[in-house]
Amino acid sequence: MVEAFAVASGKGGTGKTTSTLALGMALAEEYDVTVVDADTGMANLLFHAGLADVDVTLHDVLSGSASTHEAAYDRFGMRVVPCGTSLAGFRDADPERLRSVVADLAADTDVLLLDSPAALGSKTAVLPVVLADRVVVVLNPTVPSLSDALKVQEYARSYGTETAGVLFNRVRDEDAVDRVGEQAERYFDGPTLAAVPESDAVRASRQAGEPLLAHAPDSPAAAAYRSAATSLDVRSGAAGAVADRFRSAVIPDPP
Amino acid sequence: MSLGDGSVDIPHGRLVYSRVVDDVGVALATAFERSLTGYAVLTPQSALLLDDAECVLTFEAGVPVLAYDVASDVGGTDALTAFSAGGPCRTELYDLPADALTVAHDTPELRVPPGAPADHLADDAALADRCRARAPDDRTDDPETDPLEAFLADEERIAAIQEEARADAERRAAEWGLDDHLDG
Missing domain, CATH: 4.10.910 (30s ribosomal protein s13; domain 2)
Incomplete structure (x- = not known):
């Protein structure tokens, strides 16, 4: 079985990468989980997962100099495919290969989480949302962030991608989000998965190069992510169908 | 300048800054860094040709106090949700002596929490924190108003x-x- 989720937000700074890895680790207690840094232009998952020094990344696979399995690392109970950050790597990467990379990975996992670019302005950026089964929308409890989240959902809807849930991140006033969460559910197709409190532990785990659930497993933020993962009803899909969808997807623009 | 139904008067200040900035966040950060006491008139670039598409914010030592959206004629946190904040905007900052705003600032329906404009116009949590930290401890704002709730409604x-x-x-x-x- 496999279900592919795009973890998305309309703008940067919502804590999307932190959320992707935290959800991944929480889901890994029950499923085989693969996390891919699909943000090939602004990669940062490698810093969050202690993979900053690895030799082979998605960029090498996309440039044809490495195989998918060489860029997949077993870390924190998940398979993690980081992307490099060099301009040269980005320049040499052939986005066309991303489809087959993801198709390869989809054939051999339960849950595929695509850390998606925080933008909707290019084909490469929107492709994970187009191809995923469902989208997990990460937002901060502010008007601009909510407005962006609604836009992401509308893009996803346009491509027939459902909303699995909404994750409020960097929450300072949980009571306010409780009230707002209910209102928000009127507009989002999926449930409010959790309200993750603003936390110094998040910053500390990023500095330590560890996902939050590894660095501060007892923090309230980690507990919120575990609760979000429980609320996410992973559906079993046919691995072949997901793989085929990625293989048949149109080729993104070159960078 | 009169806000709302004309009951709130803000004296004309001295123009100290006028340019088109990339987004409202730059305007708020500029007012904060200059410790502006006075007011800002913000006009989204997309609405430069419209007469009344402005948002007026007042400041004390760079920290927002009042907000008023001219087009929708609403004040306080409602103004923050009404104002179309995306993209570049023309920003004019006006300086005033602190006591010139005392009367205007005693208008609860136009007041906003110190961090609310940075949070809800600019999505800039760091600036919101700095505004909250700089705001005087005795500042009272209506805790009942939540821009996010207003937006969702x-x-x-x-x-x-x-x-x-x-x-x-x-x-x-x-x-x-x-x-x-x-x-x-």
Whole structure:
């Protein structure tokens, strides 16, 4: 079985990468989980997962100099495919290969989480949302962030991608989000998965190069992510169908 | 300048800054860094030709105090949700002596929490924190007003955002050759 989720937000700074890895680790207690840094232009998952020094990344696979399995690392109970950050790597990467990379990975996992670019302005950026089964929308409890989240959902809807849930991140006033969460559910197709409190532990785990659930497993933020993962009803899909969808997807623009 | 029904008067200040900035966040950060006491007139670039598309914010030592959206004639946190804050905007900052705003600032329905404009116009949590930290301890603002709740209650505005995003998605799908993937 496999279900592919795009973890998305309309703008940067919502804590999307932190959320992707935290959800991944929480889901890994029950499923085989693969996390891919699909943000090939602004990669940062490698810093969050202690993979900053690895030799082979998605960029090498996309440039044809490495195989998918060489860029997949077993870390924190998940398979993690980081992307490099060099301009040269980005320049040499052939986005066309991303489809087959993801198709390869989809054939051999339960849950595929695509850390998606925080933008909707290019084909490469929107492709994970187009191809995923469902989208997990990460937002901060502010008007601009909510407005962006609604836009992401509308893009996803346009491509027939459902909303699995909404994750409020960097929450300072949980009571306010409780009230707002209910209102928000009127507009989002999926449930409010959790309200993750603003936390110094998040910053500390990023500095330590560890996902939050590894660095501060007892923090309230980690507990919120575990609760979000429980609320996410992973559906079993046919691995072949997901793989085929990625293989048949149109080729993104070159960078 | 009069705000609302004319009951709140703000004296004309001395223009100290005037330019088009990339987004409202730059305007708020500039007012903060200059410790502006006075007011800002913000006009989204998309509405430069309209007479009343402005948002007026007052400041004490760079920290926002009042907000008023001219087009929708609403004040306080409602003004923050009404103002169309995305993209570049013309920013004018005016200086005033602190006591010139004392009367105007005693208008509860126009007051906003110190961090609310940075949070809800600019999505700048760091600046919001700095505004909250600099605000005087005895400052009282209406805790009942939540811009996010006001935004979510505005079904018409949300429908407009959704409609625009959907049209945008479909237009770009055609541009990017993704038409085949569109649903229905």
